[in-house]
Amino acid sequence: MKELRENQRFWGIGELLMISIPASLSLLNTTITRFIDGLMIGWMQGDIGPISLSAQSASSMTAMVPESFFMGVLSVVNTYVSQNLGAGRRNWCGRYAWAGMSVAVAAAALMAPLAIFARQIFALYPHEPALILLEATYFRYMVLAAFLTLPARVLESFFFGIHRSTVVFVASLVSAVANVFLNWVLIYGHLGMPRLELEGAAIGSVIAWGLHLAILLGVFLQRSMGAAFETRSPGNAKLRHVKDLFRTGWPAGTAFANDVFTWTIFLGMLVGRFGTDHLTASSIAWRYIPLSFMPAVGIGIATTALVGAYIGRGRHDLARTRTHAGLTAAMVWMGLCGLAFFLFRRPLVEFFLQLPAAGDAAGTTAMHESIVRIGGRIMIAAALFQLFDAVGIVYMGALRGAGETFWPMIVTVILSWTVTVGGGVAIVVLLPVLESIGPWVTASLYVVLLGILMAWRFESGQWERIDLLGQGSASP
Numbered sequence: 001m002k003e004l005r006e007n008q009r010f011w012g013i014g015e016l017l018m019i020s021i022p023a024s025l026s027l028l029n030t031t032i033t034r035f036i037d038g039l040m041i042g043w044m045q046g047d048i049g050p051i052s053l054s055a056q057s058a059s060s061m062t063a064m065v066p067e068s069f070f071m072g073v074l075s076v077v078n079t080y081v082s083q084n085l086g087a088g089r090r091n092w093c094g095r096y097a098w099a100g101m102s103v104a105v106a107a108a109a110l111m112a113p114l115a116i117f118a119r120q121i122f123a124l125y126p127h128e129p130a131l132i133l134l135e136a137t138y139f140r141y142m143v144l145a146a147f148l149t150l151p152a153r154v155l156e157s158f159f160f161g162i163h164r165s166t167v168v169f170v171a172s173l174v175s176a177v178a179n180v181f182l183n184w185v186l187i188y189g190h191l192g193m194p195r196l197e198l199e200g201a202a203i204g205s206v207i208a209w210g211l212h213l214a215i216l217l218g219v220f221l222q223r224s225m226g227a228a229f230e231t232r233s234p235g236n237a238k239l240r241h242v243k244d245l246f247r248t249g250w251p252a253g254t255a256f257a258n259d260v261f262t263w264t265i266f267l268g269m270l271v272g273r274f275g276t277d278h279l280t281a282s283s284i285a286w287r288y289i290p291l292s293f294m295p296a297v298g299i300g301i302a303t304t305a306l307v308g309a310y311i312g313r314g315r316h317d318l319a320r321t322r323t324h325a326g327l328t329a330a331m332v333w334m335g336l337c338g339l340a341f342f343l344f345r346r347p348l349v350e351f352f353l354q355l356p357a358a359g360d361a362a363g364t365t366a367m368h369e370s371i372v373r374i375g376g377r378i379m380i381a382a383a384l385f386q387l388f389d390a391v392g393i394v395y396m397g398a399l400r401g402a403g404e405t406f407w408p409m410i411v412t413v414i415l416s417w418t419v420t421v422g423g424g425v426a427i428v429v430l431l432p433v434l435e436s437i438g439p440w441v442t443a444s445l446y447v448v449l450l451g452i453l454m455a456w457r458f459e460s461g462q463w464e465r466i467d468l469l470g471q472g473s474a475s476p
Helices: 009-044 050-073 077-086 091-122 129-144 144-163 165-188 197-220 221-229 239-274 276-312 314-342 345-350 363-386 386-402 406-430 435-459
Strands: none
Touching: 009 050, 009 144, 009 165, 009 197, 009 221, 009 276, 009 314, 050 091, 050 129, 050 144, 050 197, 050 239, 050 276, 050 406, 050 435, 077 091, 077 144, 077 276, 077 386, 091 129, 091 221, 091 239, 129 144, 129 197, 144 165, 144 197, 144 276, 165 197, 197 239, 239 276, 239 386, 239 406, 276 314, 276 345, 276 363, 276 386, 276 406, 314 345, 314 363, 314 386, 345 363, 363 386, 363 435, 406 435
16 A cells, blocks of 8 residues: 655645545445435325335434444544554554454344334324334334444445545445346336335345445455455454444444434424424435535545544644645535525425326325425525534544544534424424424534534644554554
8 A cells, every 4th residue: 555645735635535535425325325215215106205205214314323323433443444554553454344343243233123113113203104104114124234234334444444445435336326226126116026115215225235245345355455454364353452442432423323313303303293294305405415414424534544544653743734635625515515505495305306197186286385395495504504514524533533532422412412402392392483494493503513613622632642552552
């Protein structure tokens, strides 16, 4: 592997983009696949499309609540791999990857029993019975898919950590194409298959995730990778490596799980109480928002890898400049997306809705117009917080690369419960005339405050005192 370059031009933005572009594209592949997923579901004739779209969003977020804790813990595989790479201890990279894989499989086994209680879980939401039935069906597939998605996240973090994000991009591209094809076959019942609608989308996603994992695992186990990083020696991963992941990763996991949980309350309870039209409009907005922030997350992942690698070399100055490079790139991208959200808000929402057929009831047309009206307002709220979201994503990635995960967790938990949930409940009770846009205002405020606080924390320089590798970490 090429040595890290100390090119100071443009804060080393070229070096950052070499890692972040494949990482962003791989995440964008997944996002676009989910976007097309939603389109195929939303385009089903009549009111079944919007209802299924609402069910998919609510059940996906609910399934993410238990999975997100372990995803947060396992994300620090990137931190340990990149810091050991920078310190010249490549054999430790594979050890942390295998430690992460063992945690991933155990976590999926812990989550699996939730599939049995799907109906009871969604009965807690103030949703219509038909919607709950669809949500429970999709939820079961998403929970069991953790046996594929969690190990895949570990391998992605490993490849990001060794600065080979192209591997992740190729795997995600192949699985994305497969997912779209499988959706076409299974949702609509082509090529002699039964029309499975929302359940078909779930099955297609699970198969595509399996393909994604298989590709990553195939590269991970190559002989050349084994020689360089001990990827073919799972027995070299010790309990201490698992402990390291939990010691540094539990705050990140707690923050992520809390974030997903509070957003699930936001969507399922606060927005959902205003009816299916509001839930569908929010679900459509959620399809567009990741198109903006997922590439920024890729930039944040690259920032984590570079900050970790330069800290491993003892170059905190370059870790700081690479963070500023990532901040610039993320703000440019998300700023442009925010402008598009504002200018084209109505056409963007309308794009997800199948035009009523000639024989459809007039009620379907009225429902579509209501969804477009509500969705347009939500897109304005989303446009307003884009730049602050970019700031929070990149600075949080930089702090994670340095091993600082506890402080971001505390801030995330406090803000999410006081602003997103607490503020959301207050505005629903005190200003119900705002309907679902009220909770969206408080959620936007949460993103703004989080970005400001993450920027302050990084620029304060507290992270420079952290020493993850320690004096004794060189010994097996």
